[in-house]
Amino acid sequence: MKIIACLKPVPDPASRFFLNEDKTWIKDRDLTFVTSEADTHGIEAALQLRDAVDSAGGEVVALSIGGHRSARVLRGGLALGANRAIHLADERFEGGDEYTNARLIARAVEKDGGCDVLIAGVQSDDLCSGMTGVMAAELLGWPHASVIVGVERIPSGLRVRRELEGGWTETLDVPTPCVLTIQFGLNQPRYASLKGIMAAKNKELKVWDLEALELAATAVGSEGALCRVSDVFVPEREGKVQILSGSPAEAAAQLVEKLKMEAKVV
């Protein structure tokens, strides 16, 4: 079974963010980038699926769109146990939206000879859209299942558990090839071992640009994007909250006083 797992580099969500000059994104030059959380579960699911089925012929390919930060998360994926990696890197890919990124992913999957399962995250930590994987499925013409919290192999393809609202789930049978979008918490992602990190250095990491993907410049990046960022802003707090200041003991005392006298809830 061949599985392609998407890895998106995102600014560490624990960072404090500041807007860039023209207020169209954050200042991210000096931030630490990590693999988007859902994708850490995605690659773990890919590795488990490969190793459960036929470790002899199975293959996990890590895929990422972006600059040097993508190269880093891909090396991380290789260290975890991916067999090889594909890095989609080209300045003309920049400024794209979920649609152009889905197109790049779908095209790369085709160029790599297809796969049985394409794995994406339920949503990325920066854009939080949850659209890229589903769009890639449509562009490939494959079925998809989203918000996946369980995966197992069956003769006709995959049996997956999809999360609905309020604790409901459904079990679906999906034929392969297919696309899955992986929900947080599907598994407990492994850590890279020293051996894995060493082995990663000798693994194949292909870099494909626009020409390699044989796409038109107008179909990718900011030129191809259907959605344009007008601006990014810090939402207002609406003034309702009372921030209690002082030392921890002072703040605690104020809080308890307010809860008792003002809110009357203790």
Place this chain on the structure above:
Amino acid sequence: MILIVAEHVEGRLKPINRELAAMGRGLARELSCPLGMAFLGKETANAIAECQALMPDRIFVVDDDKLAEYSSEGYVAALAQLAASVHPVFVVAPHTSGGYDFIPRLAARLGKPAVAGCIAYQKQGGRIVLTRQIFNAKLHMRVSLRGDPPYFATMAPGAFPVRDGSPDGAERERMGEEPAVEATVDSFAVDLSAVPIRVRVVQREAAAKGEVDLGSAGVIVAGGRGLKEKSNLHLIEELAESLDGAVGASRPVVDMEWLPRERQIGSSGQTVSPKLYIAVGISGAVQHLVGMQSARCIVAINKDPDAPIFKVAHYGIVDDLFKVVPEITKTIQALKRQARI
């Protein structure tokens, strides 16, 4: 036309459709066009009455064997045919396991813009600009759409709240609009004969009923990833105990198996409305907020002053939870001792 896609289970409309209709109505007013509502599935008197209650101008019932059960492939094919016929400017569905499953696929099929999790809209130079949350609600982003309609969007739950009663009717009156008349109901025939439904539903199940019922707790102290380690859970357990309350959690705490799933609060967990909710080390992602924002009094303890949890909180302490929480517990305990004397 603005076309909203009704979300329903077993022929009953979900409550989220009221918010969807509120957003759809607003967009329709902004663009001076009618509001249409698509109902995909078996037509029943009950379903139509529930659609009518939301006061769209038109209702399209799309009934086909292949739509008897939800599937993204069925929905995408049917809605593509409906859109080709009624030419909506926007097609909007809730940002739920339904909406985010078919809207991106539909938009990609037609090569049209799609915006996920919208919380607001605005008219700028004759065109609609949509606002959405990024970085788990820490920041907002306004998005403009290229090319001709249709445009696609999912609506973030909770972003277009409706009051009880007949909100849309009341709003219409306030806006000086005509009192609502019944919408025309059209059956829209689709041809899905060539559409494969490749994903098969085997079964659907509710979460196993746990021991704890957070729904009836008067006080909930909920912990998030800010607690750092399972061994720190005692901090919220002690605070909860001092308040005779229950312990709740954000999703990562449950995913990391520090607490059982039945303690999870949010869209994929429990919805609660206690009189007091204390969020400790929880950032306030939209999926968490929808599960607790109706609590009467919300306290947030977070070291990040920009954490979105402060937007719904009544009281906030911006500081290290490891220093603050023990102090609160101590103060409450002292208060209780005093009361006893």
